[in-house]
Amino acid sequence: MIITVTLNAALDVTYRVPSLRPHTTHRVLDIAERPGGKGLNVARVLADLGHHTVVTGFAGGPAGDELRRRLAAVTRADLLTDALVPTAGPTRRTVGVVDAASGDTTMFNEPGPTVSPAEWASFVEVYRSLLASGEAGAVALCGSLPPGVPVGAYAELVREARSAGVFALLDTSGEPLRRGLAARPDLIKPNADELAGLTGFSEPARAARDARRRGARAVAASLGAEGMLAVTEEGLWRALPPGRLTGNPTGAGDSAVAGLLSGVVEELPWPRRLARAVALSAATVVAPAAGEYDRAVYEELLPQVKVDAAG
Amino acid sequence: MIITVTLNAALDVTYRVPSLRPHTTHRVLDIAERPGGKGLNVARVLADLGHHTVVTGFAGGPAGDELRRRLAAVTRADLLTDALVPTAGPTRRTVGVVDAASGDTTMFNEPGPTVSPAEWASFVEVYRSLLASGEAGAVALCGSLPPGVPVGAYAELVREARSAGVFALLDTSGEPLRRGLAARPDLIKPNADELAGLTGFSEPARAARDARRRGARAVAASLGAEGMLAVTEEGLWRALPPGRLTGNPTGAGDSAVAGLLSGVVEELPWPRRLARAVALSAATVVAPAAGEYDRAVYEELLPQVKVDAAG
Incomplete structure (x- = not known):
């Protein structure tokens, strides 16, 4: 079982x-509504890959109710468990107006x-009891913090995961990322901007090495069309998608997180984790609906992702 | 008691x-949410003027629930009765983005x-039973028709009101207005564009006379800064606000409807109905929140509205 945490969930409209x-x-x-927030996106892809996934974080108000109803109706809802904690305040909506x-x-x-x-x-x-269940193979801590949550929240959640012996992936930015690193997460997945913002270095390999010095055990940086760069204790890899893909990048990073985390719990070696992350990410960019991935494209691209050890 | 009908209610965000x-x-x-749709705006102003008002029409889904919760919390909610009919489909939201x-x-x-x-x-x-209660003094039929409602709906509702002996005001546009006229509503309240669209005449007095020939027993046309023009079986009046007012015209027409209808059930003569409509309309334009009216401004303007019999 994989846990995904979405403290600032949204109903994406x-x-x-x-x-x-x-x-x-x-x-x-026309109007489309879907459960949003990075951890929920990650969970949907994980369930689609066949992993039992428990989602937690917060949901409240009419938008929170709608989010939960829609979560219970996704393709592989049989593999998703809703452990969201109710808030008195209403879950936010994000409204995207497409011209x-x-x-x-x-x-x-x-x-x-x-x-x-x-x-x-x-x-x-709730989070502690999920970690203590003995079933959790990994946890993904995703996205921004809502008002009221302490800025050191992710450091606390990473520590809880580590003391329960559960692999912790942290995917956030700014001060919550900076603070979270102090608790030594097993993996972070920044994009190029987030990594530069954290370290001050614009060259990804240098920045990723610096992020490891700041506390991350491993760094998998998503670099858009340039694929991914990973720096771990075993070395450095670059993973490239076959050719340039055009489409909507919304959710591509979340699909990459799902790819990495599924590879972690399946105990795949790093190159296969990265290939999965890059293929899922690319299959999300080309899918017509924002944040969804195209299964056929994923399966076609997976063997074509080029992973090179470099450094 | 006054009935207002809002077939296409909205949650205004x-x-x-x-x-x-x-x-x-x-x-x-920041976010503001309020019950929207013309008939609901009319009802709020009527309740504020001290009239027991029953709102009906449709509400459904999460936005419908929110609309009803907010309707129960307006200033004079003690004078508002919610007789909205549930729909399986969700009530629409209107999202206004203010720069x-x-x-x-x-x-x-x-x-x-x-x-x-x-x-x-x-x-x-529900509508028939409200008309048959013996308590209804007037009904306001307001706004556009949602999909699925027959285009001749207002004609049917006007006929029901007339056979129950209840004064019927129709405030809509386009084909629903054209069809509704055939049933001879007691009063219509078009704006200048709606009146021109209906009759093909851009000169308001000529257009209003033509609208009476098409079936309206009386016409009170809202002309923005030019106040109102009314053509009834008793004659023609022009009502002018004192000076030009700037602000947000949202809901000004609905406040005018409330002014007219309150005057009808209080059996005020036409000039006083028009003065009330024009003062309420102006007090809505100057109020900071869209669709609200400023009570103090209304009371100050009311004696200053100039009503002239002309023709």
Whole structure:
């Protein structure tokens, strides 16, 4: 079983409009709603790969109810367990307005609910009991922190995972990432910007080595069209997708996290973990719906990902 | 008691963003949600004026639940009775994005739920029983029709009101207005565009007379800063607000409907109905929150509205 944590979950809403014109009124052509937030995206892909996954974090209010209803209706809902903790404040919506003419998206992200100290304590209790169940093979700690959650939250959650002997992957940015590193997560998955922001180095290999010095046991950096770069105690790898893919990169990083984590619990060697992450990521970019991945494309690309040990 | 009908109710959501830039991501600074749809706006103002008001129409899904919760929490909720009929499809949201820098609003209107024949039949039954209660002094039929509702719906509802001896005001546009006129509503309240669209005449007095020939017993046209023009069997009046007011016109027409209808059930003469409508409308334009009216401004403006009989 894999745990994914989404402290700042969202109901992702997509509005398609004929053409976006500021300061006018738009008829929305159609609406799509899906459970959002990085950890929930990761969980959906993990379940699709056949892994029993428990999602936790927070959900509240009408958008939280809708999120949970939709989570219970995903393709492999049989493999997903909802252990979200209720909040009094409402789960945020993220509204993406897609211009049907140009295909461009304009995002409006609501602030998350303020999490009370009692709600945070309830969450930590649920998280601890999941770790203590003896079934957890890994945990993914994903995304930003909602107001009210202590900025050192991820350090605490990484420590809990490590003391329970559960592999901890941390995928966040800014100060929560910086603080989280102090607790020595087993793996972080920054993108190029996040890695540069953390370390001050723009060259990915140098930055990844620096991130390891700051506390990460391993770093798998997602570099967009350049695939992934991993620096672990065993060495350095570069994984490249076959050719350039165009599409919507939303959720590609979350699919990569699912690929890495599935490889961890299946005890695959690093090159195979990376190949899976890169193929899933690419299959997410080309899928028509944001945040979904194309299974056939994934299976076609997987053997074509080139992984080189370098350094 | 006054009945207001809102077949295409909405949960009006307002997002304030620092500055709207298409194709970028915006952090929403704050969110406001209120029950929306013309008939609900009319009902809120009527209750505020001290009239017991029953709201009916449709509400469904999470946005419908939220709308009903908020309706139960308005200032004079003690005077509002919720007789909305549930739909399986979700009530639409209208999202207004306010650019905090310029004050301009960009609207995104979700499509309404498709109303099933059984839901329409349930509504008609509720509507009939409200008319038959013997307590209804007037009914306001407001706004657009959601998918699934027959285009001749307002004609049917006007006929029901007239056969129950209840004064019927119709405030809609396009084909639903055209069809509704055939049933001879007691009053219509088009704006200048709606009136021109209906009759083909751009001169309001000529257009209003033509609308009466098409079936309206009386016409009160809202002309923005030009106040109102009414053509009834008793004659023609023009009502002008004192001076030009700037602000947000959202809901000004609905406040005018509430002013007219309260005057009808209080059996005020036409000039006083019009003065009330114009003062409420102006007090809505100057109120800081969209669709609310400023009570003090209303009371100050009311004696200053100039009503002239002309023709």
